Amino acid sequence: MSNSSKRRQSSSRVRCENVEQTQIQSRIVSPQRVLKVVFLGNSGVGKSSFIQHCCSGHFSGTMTATVGIDYQMKTVTLGSTTIVLQLWDTAGQERFRSITQQYYRKADGILTMYDITHSPSFTAVRGWMDAVQENKCEGTVLMLLGNKLDLADGHSRKVSTKEGQRLAEQHQAVFYECSAKTGHNMEELMTQLAGMLAAQHDRQCEDSLLLTEDTTKTSCCR
Template structure:
């Protein structure tokens, strides 16, 4: 499936992978972001699903390849293959379900061990819309503290209402562009340094 906000020629393409237990709302989040609609009847993701979204930051067009992974234990080895080379990794838990937050600690530990050194890591607390019903089981401070432990960005959001989704994804895109620019600058400086040494010899 492919969804684009507008037809543009992408200048940058980044791979983004969603991780987390089944039922935390990964698929609903991606659907809301890519289509602008919330579907309460989505089925559980089996193995891997994929969508695309193009956005613009200033004059720069950015295409995000968004990978939706299954949260079941039996798919962990397959999921790992997708986030090892990801530019951005978003780990999600359900703030109304304590076990999903306990499990997300394991996700974060594994990701930190195996993700690319320059990847951007983000921790998301989903289902913020349900806190009005006194259903919150994980506080904002607990989520923020876990994110800080892993040097990750932290956001609370709602796939149902769309709260914070555009904001956090724009923040992620900005971080990915900045990181890519730094990599290009470092590579250029390294190349220039090598050429200078070659001339001297």
């Protein structure tokens, strides 16, 4: 065998190894699921701060009011499964309600938030949750979050934990009290959310597969 033939074979093996390595890296890095999660609640309850801290690991005390819609990405690993959550930050002002509804109608998960130190925000979140029940897709995971737990000491708390739990039970939502500032309960609730979304996604895929199989069998019988 000539030297040129040996070089071509060696070059071919290197290319194949590079392709295989790239494919392996792609499988490791690429997410297996990308799911849409929408945050709802009045302006000032801490939605933007929560998302910022959740995605960056840092709390910013200089957040401005969200205008319209914005989103950030959060990666959660459950065992060998990598899930990317698109965390959609929505404006809480009344004039943006119609825009907001367009985004949560097709959401995989919806997190409604209120400020435990501001009772009007809790009154308002009831309206948000009623609207969600009317417009959300079947199978959407719903959570109720009482934010600013770091301010709950003394006389600052205006909404009790039991009130939040009762409202969550009425709407079959998962309930957490959390703090966008300290990060309290943040990882726990996001991990539970990712697990619930993944399980729901699997069920929908199985139902779709069964429906396809049934349709195929019916067509064959005809």
